[in-house]
Amino acid sequence: MTKGRHNGDTGHRRTVAVDAMGGDRAPGEIVAGALQAARELDVQVLLVGRRDEIAPLLPSGEMPEGVELVEASEVISMDDEPLAAVRQMKDSSIMRAFEAVRDGRAHAMVSAGNTGAVTTGAVLRLGRFKGVPSPAIAVPIPVPGHHPQLLVDGGAVVDPAPERLVQYALMGREYAQARWDIATPRIGLLSNGEEAGKGDELRKAAFPLLQSVPGFLGNVEGRDFMHHDVVDVIVTDGFTGNVALKSLEGALRAVSSVVFGVFEQSPEGREASKLVMAPLLAAANDFSPDVVGGAVLLGIKGITVISHGSSSARAITNAVQIAADCARRGMVERIRKAVADAG
Amino acid sequence: MPAETHVEQQPLGPDDVFSLLRERLAEILEIDEANITREASFRDDLDADSLALIELVEVIEAELGERTVGFSVDDEDLAELHTVREAVDYVVARLAAAGGGG
Numbered sequence: 001m002t003k004g005r006h007n008g009d010t011g012h013r014r015t016v017a018v019d020a021m022g023g024d025r026a027p028g029e030i031v032a033g034a035l036q037a038a039r040e041l042d043v044q045v046l047l048v049g050r051r052d053e054i055a056p057l058l059p060s061g062e063m064p065e066g067v068e069l070v071e072a073s074e075v076i077s078m079d080d081e082p083l084a085a086v087r088q089m090k091d092s093s094i095m096r097a098f099e100a101v102r103d104g105r106a107h108a109m110v111s112a113g114n115t116g117a118v119t120t121g122a123v124l125r126l127g128r129f130k131g132v133p134s135p136a137i138a139v140p141i142p143v144p145g146h147h148p149q150l151l152v153d154g155g156a157v158v159d160p161a162p163e164r165l166v167q168y169a170l171m172g173r174e175y176a177q178a179r180w181d182i183a184t185p186r187i188g189l190l191s192n193g194e195e196a197g198k199g200d201e202l203r204k205a206a207f208p209l210l211q212s213v214p215g216f217l218g219n220v221e222g223r224d225f226m227h228h229d230v231v232d233v234i235v236t237d238g239f240t241g242n243v244a245l246k247s248l249e250g251a252l253r254a255v256s257s258v259v260f261g262v263f264e265q266s267p268e269g270r271e272a273s274k275l276v277m278a279p280l281l282a283a284a285n286d287f288s289p290d291v292v293g294g295a296v297l298l299g300i301k302g303i304t305v306i307s308h309g310s311s312s313a314r315a316i317t318n319a320v321q322i323a324a325d326c327a328r329r330g331m332v333e334r335i336r337k338a339v340a341d342a343g
Numbered sequence: 344m345p346a347e348t349h350v351e352q353q354p355l356g357p358d359d360v361f362s363l364l365r366e367r368l369a370e371i372l373e374i375d376e377a378n379i380t381r382e383a384s385f386r387d388d389l390d391a392d393s394l395a396l397i398e399l400v401e402v403i404e405a406e407l408g409e410r411t412v413g414f415s416v417d418d419e420d421l422a423e424l425h426t427v428r429e430a431v432d433y434v435v436a437r438l439a440a441a442g443g444g445g
Contacts, residue, residue, distance in 0.1 A: 083397050087418050123394060124401055130373065134394055 013042055014324040017106035020049035021075040021093040022113020024310045030112060031057040033316025038066040040317070043324045046070045046106050048097040070105075072096035078309060082116030086124060094118055098125035101302045108303035108323035110294065112311035119156055122300045129339050132299035136168050137238070137306065138175055139245060139295040144286045146228035147180040152235055154295055155242035162205035165189065165235050169213045170338045171298040172233035178329040179322075182232055187213060188220030190236035190244065195219065202237060210235070222247070252287055290315035293322045298335060303327055355407075355438055361431045367402050368427075371395050381428040396421065403434065413441040 018034040020027045031047060031054055038045045047054055047063075048070040055061055063069060074089040076082075086095065094113055098121050100106040111118045119135055128135065137156045140148035152168040153160070160168075169187050176185035189210055191199040196207055198219055210216045217231065224230045225248060236244070259280070263273035285291055291314070294307040303326045307319040326332075355363075361381060369376040372391055385391040391399075400416045407414045414437060424430045 083393055084418055087397065087400075120394060120397065124398060133373075134392075 013044060014108070014327045015044040015046060015106045016320045016323045016327075017046040017048055017070065017097040017100040017109040018316065018320065019093045019097045019109065019111035019113050019118075020047045020054055021072070022111040022118075023307070024078065024112075025312065026112065027053050028057060029311060029313045030316050033311070033313035034320065035059075035064060035067060036313060037317045037320035038064060041321055041324065043320060044068070045320065046097070046100055048072050048100065049093040050075070070096055070100055076114050076117045078114050080114055080117065082114060082120050085114065085117050086120045092117075094121050095125060098122060098302070098304075101304075102126055107327035108305065110305045110307060110316065110319045110323050112294075112307040112309060112316065112319075115155070115306055115309075118304065118306055119297060122297050122302065122304045126300050126302035126304070129299055129301060129336050131339055131343075132167060133164075135297040135299040135304075136164075136171065137241075137295050138172060138298050139241075140292050141225055141234070141248070142287045142292045143226055143228045144283065147182070147232075148292055149225065149231065150176050150185075150233045151225075151241055151245065152233065152298065153238040153241045154245055155238045156297075158237060158239040158242075160202075160237050162202060162209055165202070165206040165237070166209045166213060166342070167299070167339060168235045169210055169216065169233065170342055171335050172235060173213065173215060174334045174338045175296065175298065175331065176232050178331055178334055179325065180232075184215045185232040186230070187216045187233045187235060188218065188224065188231035189216075190234050190240060191219040191221065193219060194221060206235075256284060291318065294319035296322070296326065296331075299339070301332060301336070303331060355410075355435070357431055357435050360434045360438070361427070363406065364399070364403065364427060364430060364434070367406075368399055371398050371402070379427060381426070381431065383427050384425055385427070385430075386425070407434070407438065411438055411441045414438055415441075 020030050023030055027049060034045045034047055037043055044066045046068050049072055051069060051071055072091055072093040074092040076085040076089055076092045076094050094111055094117055097109040101109050102125050122135060135156055136153040139151045139154035141151050143149055150172050152172040173185050173187060176182050189203060189207060191203045196218060220231045220234060222244060263269040289308050290312050294305040297304040303323055305319045305323045307315050365376050365379045368379055372389060372395060383389055385396060404415055424433055
């Protein structure tokens with residue numbers, strides 16, 4: 001495999017480097033998900049991490065076909081301070097996974113580890129596009145029965161300049177077009193009202209700039225999340241984006257607790273659950289972060305998929321699929337061009 | 344190493360280090376080199392955040408580490424480097440300590 005081949009490669013199979021040590025359930029669930037991806041998807045997997053912890057998790061103790069080990073002796077924990085960790089742990093699984101992408105051994109990387117360290121590592125090892133001071137986190141929001149919405153930024157930059165929101169819109173637009181085949185994604189600016197003048201200083205300054213972006217429909221509100229009929233890409237700063245994400249998670253948890261709790265409260269409820277529990281669980285599956293898939297760093301010269309910290313094997317398999325799909329669809333080049341064309 | 348391929352490198356002085364820092368910082372921040380003076384504050388004048396400074400450190404370590412074995416920046420010292428001049432003085436001192444400074 002030669003360096004640089006991947007950027008323009010139109011071949012079939014893609015290679016994804018998986019940080020085997022990152023996440024609350026690493027390495028067990030991560031390795032299981034990566035092996036499943038290698039079995040079921042048209043991908044090759046590089047498992048990056050400590051040999052002595054990964055080897056016992058392999059069937060027969062050997063690497064299956066389509067899986068290769070890249071050794072890394074250090075592990076950046078979820079609690080480590082990102083900048084210091086990335087600087088000091090150069091032999092960490094996160095940094096070695098990025099180096100596999102940088103050196104052309106992999107088309108993309110997946111990690112369920114420390115988000116700050118992954119973001120910093122991406123900048124240091126893969127680099128940013130010209131004009132992008134730091135990456136944004138694009139988070140898929142589940143929409144039952146439809147493709148997800150995309151929230152940009154999910155928490156990378158808490159106080160961006162107004163111009164950054166235009167970048168978020170352009171990059172999110174490319175992502176939605178490429179991954180979900182939406183011809184003209186509808187783009188909204190998250191605010192506290194639909195009217196153009198609503199919002200804080202950031203939103204008031206960003207609104208007129210965003211009007212040059214094809215598909216921009218104006219302000220959207222928190223209630224427009226998880227509905228397919230209004231907006232495909234929701235743009236905001238990382239502070240409100242992260243608050244919105246966590247609010248959605250909390251609300252979903254509360255609703256599911258109420259709904260499933262009803263079935264335990266009475267004999268009639270328990271009887272009813274026999275009829276509706278299976279379809280309810282199937283419907284709830286649509287909201288699972290393990291199913292919706294990982295977040296993607298936008299503005300980086302390589303594909304980086306961040307799976308949530310408590311990722312299961314299924315979440316990792318899905319994240320690998322997203323990473324490979326982004327590679328197949330030329331996501332990096334598309335986003336680079338979108339940012340460059342905007343000047 | 345054969346004598347004819349061995350090129351003795353001159354030690355780097357403060358002006359060389361300043362030029363290198365200014366050039367790399369301009370690339371990272373995407374600003375004109377002319378805006379980067381010795382007196383400039385990384386945060387207040389150049390709007391360089393922690394990530395940008397770490398990028399600078401990594402680039403400088405890679406470049407100077409090639410010519411001066413053992414050159415590195417101690418992360419604990421970064422918090423004390425507020426201006427370009429302080430960074431230049433620091434790098435010059437570290438180069439001297441590593442045996443490659445002027």
